[in-house]
Amino acid sequence: MAGSSAALARQLLTKRGITYATKHSETVDPRSTAYRNIHxxxxxxxxATSANSHVGYKRVPLDPRMLRALITLHxxxxxxxxxxxxVGGVHGKNSRHYRGLSFDANFINGIHVGSGAPHKKVMKLCTTLGATEVRGPGDPNHNTHIHCAWK
Known part of the structure; x- marks a missing residue:
């Protein structure tokens, strides 16, 4: 799985419309930003997960189904x-983030989620693309981003 995930991550890095956060809101661990995770x-x-997360610092593969879904969305x-x-940041104790199964997106087409971004359409597509846990504005703790996770 790691081999295909690495190839998919390299492919994602060529997509000009997908960008990655270089900081966290809950931690200062630079090893675990979305930017560092994909690279x-x-x-x-x-x-890398964040040192101050529920699981501490460790390395996990990013799920190929999730990475393929990002490519398809683009x-x-x-x-x-x-x-x-x-996988970085601080999430719920049993979060799928810590297992490399999730992504959060806070901007869609340059518009912040919760401020007019077409989040409902993207959330529905995540479900169509196999996500089994999809959250966004209106769900607790998800007013500023969407969360798409695979099992």
Missing amino acids: DMAKGIGA DRYGYKLKISEF
């Missing part, structure tokens, strides 16, 4: 996304 996965070394549906988190 480290592209190198095949896995994405290539097939034309969405430009800013990914705020993969």
